[in-house]
Amino acid sequence: xxxxxxxxxxxxxxxxxxxxxxxxxxxxxxxxxxxxxxxxxxxxxxxxxxxxxxxxxxxxxxxxxxxxxxxxxxxxxxxxxxxxxxxxxxxxxxxxxxxxxxxxxxxxxxxxxx
Amino acid sequence: xxxxxxxxxxxxxxxxxxxxxxxxxxxxxxxxxxxxxxxxxxxxxxxxxxxxxxxxxxxxxxxxxxxxxxxxxxxxxxxxxxxxxxxxxxxxxxxxxxxxxxxxxxxxxxxx
Numbered sequence: 001x002x003x004x005x006x007x008x009x010x011x012x013x014x015x016x017x018x019x020x021x022x023x024x025x026x027x028x029x030x031x032x033x034x035x036x037x038x039x040x041x042x043x044x045x046x047x048x049x050x051x052x053x054x055x056x057x058x059x060x061x062x063x064x065x066x067x068x069x070x071x072x073x074x075x076x077x078x079x080x081x082x083x084x085x086x087x088x089x090x091x092x093x094x095x096x097x098x099x100x101x102x103x104x105x106x107x108x109x110x111x112x113x114x
Numbered sequence: 115x116x117x118x119x120x121x122x123x124x125x126x127x128x129x130x131x132x133x134x135x136x137x138x139x140x141x142x143x144x145x146x147x148x149x150x151x152x153x154x155x156x157x158x159x160x161x162x163x164x165x166x167x168x169x170x171x172x173x174x175x176x177x178x179x180x181x182x183x184x185x186x187x188x189x190x191x192x193x194x195x196x197x198x199x200x201x202x203x204x205x206x207x208x209x210x211x212x213x214x215x216x217x218x219x220x221x222x223x224x225x226x
Contacts, residue, residue, distance in 0.1 A: 004157075035216075042201060042216040043158070090157050102148060105157025 002026050004106035006091050012112045013081045021076040021109050023091030031094045032074035033058075033103060034066060036087040043090060049074055081113045118202050118217035125223050132189045134220050136202035139183050147178060147185045148203045152219070158201060162187065189222075197224045 007022045025032065030051045035043040035058075045058030049068040063085060065077045074093075078085060088110050092103040119137040126132045138147070146165050150158035162169060164176040164185070175188040189196060199219040 040218075042218040044216070092157070102160035102163060103150075103158075105159070107155070107157050 004091055004093055004104055006089075006106035006109050008109060009107070010110045012114065013078075014114055015082060017081050017113075019078050019081060019111075021078075021089055021091075021111075022073070023075065023106060024073045025091075025093040025104070026072065027093060027095075027104065028071070029093035029095050029104070030071070031101075032068065033092040033094075034064075034074070034076045035090045035092065036060065036085075037090060037108075038087050046076065046089075083113050085111065086113045087111060118204055120200075120202060120217045120220045122218070123221040123223070125225060126192055127225050128193055129191050132192050132196075132222060132224075134187045134189075134200055134222065135184055136187070136204075136217065137184045138202070138204040141182050141204050145204050147176065147182075149174070149176065149185075149187045150201045150203065150216075152199045152201065161200075192222075192224045194224050194226065196222060198222060 004025045013019055033048040034046040036046055037043045044060045046060055046064050047055055047058055047066040049055045052068055052071045055066050055068055067075045069075060088108045090105050090108045092105045094101040094103045146163055148163040149161045151161050152158040162171055162174045162176045164178050166178050166182060169176045177186040185202060187200060199221050201216050201219045203216050
């Protein structure tokens, strides 16, 4: 099983460029999440989607937009990349069954902005 | 937000039991406590989850006192491959998922 797939795995951008990070899950999960992880730190939630058609801001949403394209796919867009957005980005998904369900993570996209 | 506090790092030796504690003083009634393990260059991986008292699975135990303001992950007889960063996450399912926060994690180093 592929689980959660993120593309690309690595990317280098120049300041001001735009980019969309892609995430897809094949576990029929309702909820999907985008996190960023800076070196030596924990994960911070950027945006999440409780179910298809809904999105909500997390802890650090500024500078990002998201699209829940369908139940499988949840993309993260940087409209005008800044060096402060250099980070590792993780996508995750979980079921929604009235109690906390563990999140399943992809292996991340390593993004460097020069 | 249910903020969490964990020790930054811990050292252990192979075969020992390791206990990692997470403090979450403002945990909400509906919040669960979930622990994840992360290896370098990988996404976090679910270890165990609980709401109260004790939960045990094939890899770990989770102890939660009655006031739920802290939790302890217990790893029995660790091996070198348990060297990783361990995170506790306290929070709810959507629509409260935005209130879930990862701490900075505990780096566990297991020595021979």
